[in-house]
Amino acid sequence: xxxxxxxxxxxxxxxxxxxxxxxxxxxxxxxxxxxxxxxxxxxxxxxxxxxxxxxxxxxxxxxxxxxxxxxxxxxxxxxxxxxxxxxxxxxxxxxxxxxxxxxxxxxxxxxxxxxxxxxxxxxxxxxxxxxxxxxxxxxxxxxxxxxxxxxxxxxxxxxxxxxxxxxxxxxxxxxxxxxxxxxxxxxxxxxxxxxxxxxxxxxxxxxxxxxxxxxxxxxxxxxxxxxxxxxxxxxxxxxxxxxxxxxxxxxxxxxxxxxxxxxxxxxxxxxxxxxxxxxxxxxxxxxxxxxxxxxxxxxxxxxxxxxxxxxxxxxxxxxxxxxxxxxxxxxxxxxxxxxxxxxxxxxxxxxxxxxxxxxxxxxxxxxxxxxxxxxxxxx
Ligand SMILES: Cc1ncc(COP(=O)(O)O)c(C=O)c1O
Numbered sequence: 061x062x063x064x065x066x067x068x069x070x071x072x073x074x075x076x077x078x079x080x081x082x083x084x085x086x087x088x089x090x091x092x093x094x095x096x097x098x099x100x101x102x103x104x105x106x107x108x109x110x111x112x113x114x115x116x117x118x119x120x121x122x123x124x125x126x127x128x129x130x131x132x133x134x135x136x137x138x139x140x141x142x143x144x145x146x147x148x149x150x151x152x153x154x155x156x157x158x159x160x161x162x163x164x165x166x167x168x169x170x171x172x173x174x175x176x177x178x179x180x181x182x183x184x185x186x187x188x189x190x191x192x193x194x195x196x197x198x199x200x201x202x203x204x205x206x207x208x209x210x211x212x213x214x215x216x217x218x219x220x221x222x223x224x225x226x227x228x229x230x231x232x233x234x235x236x237x238x239x240x241x242x243x244x245x246x247x248x249x250x251x252x253x254x255x256x257x258x259x260x261x262x263x264x265x266x267x268x269x270x271x272x273x274x275x276x277x278x279x280x281x282x283x284x285x286x287x288x289x290x291x292x293x294x295x296x297x298x299x300x301x302x303x304x305x306x307x308x309x310x311x312x313x314x315x316x317x318x319x320x321x322x323x324x325x326x327x328x329x330x331x332x333x334x335x336x337x338x339x340x341x342x343x344x345x346x347x348x349x350x351x352x353x354x355x356x357x358x359x360x361x362x363x364x365x366x367x368x369x370x371x372x373x374x375x376x377x378x379x380x381x382x383x384x385x386x387x388x389x390x391x392x393x394x395x396x397x398x399x400x401x402x403x404x405x406x407x408x409x410x411x412x413x414x415x416x417x418x419x420x421x422x423x424x425x426x427x428x429x430x431x432x433x434x435x436x437x438x439x
Contacts, residue, residue, distance in 0.1 A: 067302050067306050085293055085295075119267045119269055125269035127271070131289060133264045134251065136266050137268050139164060141268065143282045151165070153179075154199065155410070155411045156205070157204060159399050182342065184219060196225060200229045200230070202239075203234060210335050227248070232255050235386075256308070256386035260388055265294050315422045318431065319422055319427065320357050328438045334357045355386070357419075358417055358420070360417055361438065364416035369418055373437075378425060378429050379420065385419075390421060390422055391420070393418070395417055
């Protein structure tokens with residue numbers, strides 16, 4: 061199956077009861093048994109649920125993986141990955157990453173004696189320099205949030221494989237329509253499916269996809285043992301969202317291109333961050349590993365500061381000022397006070413997340429309306 065067919069049919073079976081085309085929402089916690097241990101494959105919904113099962117198979121299919129796992133949120137999915145590690149282990153992570161991932165790493169897992177190193181990964185040497193016998197995991201977010209750096213997954217995966225280190229990629233910003241990390245050598249793909257996968261700003265859900273049998277077994281164990289699973293209704297909504305992923309992403313990318321070009325030509329803008337520009341420092345890698353450039357765009361207005369940036373996002377009308385991204389509606393965010401507020405100012409600014417930065421998640425409205433909205437907010 062090609063990708064656009066996988067989004068609709070990948071891993072799906074015809075429902076046995078009535079031939080329902082969409083998997084029913086199996087809103088049940090438990091399943092009847094004819095004798096202890098004798099059942100139809102499901103015994104308790106933390107462990108397995110048919111609606112979640114359908115979603116997990118779809119996730120595996122669209123990410124070119126063997127196994128999919130769904131969680132109650134993106135952070136719950138990341139939490140499960142870090143639980144593969146033991147006290148004393150070390151992780152090397154992108155320094156420009158979602159603030160919540162940073163918070164989970166530093167405020168929750170450092171207490172359990174797992175050490176995190178944060179570095180820019182544009183140059184693979186910076187990763188090599190941090191590797192030591194305790195390194196167990198490399199955490200890559202690409203494109204990075206919110207600076208849109210593109211990290212070379214293939215090169216990092218070569219390093220990881222040669223040192224027997226796991227490579228996990230947060231593929232939330234790209235979605236598998238644009239980038240499929242398992243095909244590039246990653247061991248684990250993670251999604252905040254809350255974003256482009258579900259696509260309609262109506263669900264919080266996380267996903268992991270892997271190929272390796274042993275990693276899958278360990279993650280399924282953690283999923284069941286820790287219990288951070290998603291419910292059947294949210295599984296259904298995400299599965300429904302995935303069915304239109306390819307058509308939504310096509311429009312998202314077209315609109316983001318137009319908006320990035322508009323912003324670059326606007327005299328009130330100092331810098332636009334979008335990996336589709338030939339001048340973007342990682343343009344070559346983006347061309348190689350991504351099928352398109354995505355719907356996320358960040359920019360710095362000329363001579364702006366914290367207050368001016370806040371005023372601009374407040375003035376927007378079609379772009380909604382909100383946390384999150386990846387829905388059909390366009391959103392604007394001020395990372396310094398919102399998504400990245402949990403990262404200390406000094407560290408945040410080192411990776412480029414200055415007080416004047418504004419991040420856009422470009423939706424699928426008419427691009428003329430989006431551009432007019434930016435025009436009135438910026439002038
Ligand atoms: C790149 C990235 N990873 C992970 C997460 C966490 O996902 P969730 O909010 O579904 O827990 C987010 C949320 O914004 C994100 O943007």
